[in-house]
Amino acid sequence: MLSYLARRCLYMIPTLFGISVVAFAIIQLPPGDFLTTLAARLENQGDRMDEAQMSALRERYGLGEPVYEQYAKWVSAIVLHGDFGESFEYGKSVSSLVMDRLPLTVVLAVSTLLATWLLAFPVGLYSAVRQYSAGDYLATTVGFLGLAIPNFMIALVLMYLGHSVFGMSVGGLYSPEYEDAAWNLGKFLDLLSHLWVPVLVLGAAGTAGLVRVLRANLLDELRKPYVVAARARGMPERRLVLKYPLRVALNPFVSNVGYVLPALVSGEVIVSQVLSLPTTGPLLLGALRSQDMYLASSIILIVSLLTVIGTLLSDVLLAWLDPRVRLAQG
Structure with a gap:
């Protein structure tokens, strides 16, 4: 039984890795990103975000990087530091938001x-x-x-x-x-x-x-x-x-x-x-x-x-x- 549990726990590592890849890829499937959604929301409210501000925010959040670099940055932070990143919407760490609920x-x-x-x-x-x-x-x-x-x-x-x-x-x-x-x-x-x-x-x-x-x-x-x-x-x-x-x-x-x-x-x-x-x-x-x-x-x-x-x-x-x-x- 102990050897069975050890094997199953080891199998969890590649399984979670594959799931993390799929989950991150699915979020990237819709066109645009968080900033385009935010810009559309502001435009509906009668406000507007200029291109310079969009570029600065994209650089700050790393949204201009390739998808694989964004994923590597996210996963390495989780594995090495237990940091799930920062929520764009709330401006707070993901860990604090999730642990609250x-x-x-x-x-x-x-x-x-x-x-x-x-x-x-x-x-x-x-x-x-x-x-x-x-x-x-x-x-x-x-x-x-x-x-x-x-x-x-x-x-x-x-x-x-x-x-x-x-x-x-x-x-x-x-x-x-x-x-x-x-x-x-x-x-x-x-x-x-x-x-x-x-x-x-x-x-x-x-x-x-x-x-x-x-x-x-x-x-x-x-x-x-x-x-x-x-x-x-x-x-x-x-x-x-x-x-x-x-x-x-x-x-x-x-x-x-x-x-x-x-x-x-x-x-x-x-x-x-x-x-x-x-x-x-x-x-x-x-x-x-x-x-x-x-x-x-x-x-x-x-x-x-x-x-x-x-x-x-x-x-x-x-x-x-x-x-x-x-x-x-x-």
Whole structure:
């Protein structure tokens, strides 16, 4: 196992390098750069930037250099100094901008992941062992609705119900009085009181999908000969289900960590816009719109790192959970 982990960690280095190249290249694909976007914005506001000022800013930001030189400068600063560059839009370091929003993003992503698992596991298990029951039909119906309704639509409905029915503020993660307050017990409890809304919105589709997957896998295992033979020998039904077929059916739960974590971080852009959440999603959207290449590339690189780490965790957990998985030695 240790040699397997060492090999996988070594594989992460060229993987992240390739991802960084692709991410930086994608930011360069649209015509122009940050300065052309800024000039167009100023012109729409009735202002104008002269050519001398454009040239001076292009020289200052290094936008006149070839793309490969800009990339080499960015990557070398990250590797040698942990410096992700400076945001053109905000005039601040990318590290400070990301660190202001990353902790809340991680809290939201982990909370959503745990809530998804805790809800999907018992519902999927019940739906499989009580196939065609009223609870199974109810879970199936709710699951299809969760997959069909867009997350931002659920967010809009919850915002309306929260304001009109319960008289509470749904947008954001804090009440106005705690927005700029220092961390204390009151602010923490206020965060928990607001956190359930984005967790419910972001976890709706994931929970519905996991319920369907667990139900289908468990039903398939329950019909296999080893289950029929064990049931014929008189093994108690609860022990039979929990000890053998359920362990095999849990594989999708474990293997989905590799894409659930980055999907929650990068896929909550629209939901964060609707709910006014101070996460990395709106920051990434603004960086892409303004062609703030260092900020956008850094956020994409962080999301990619979460993907690689999540895949590693899922592979290790899958090898521990399923004895049929064999790791190559050497």
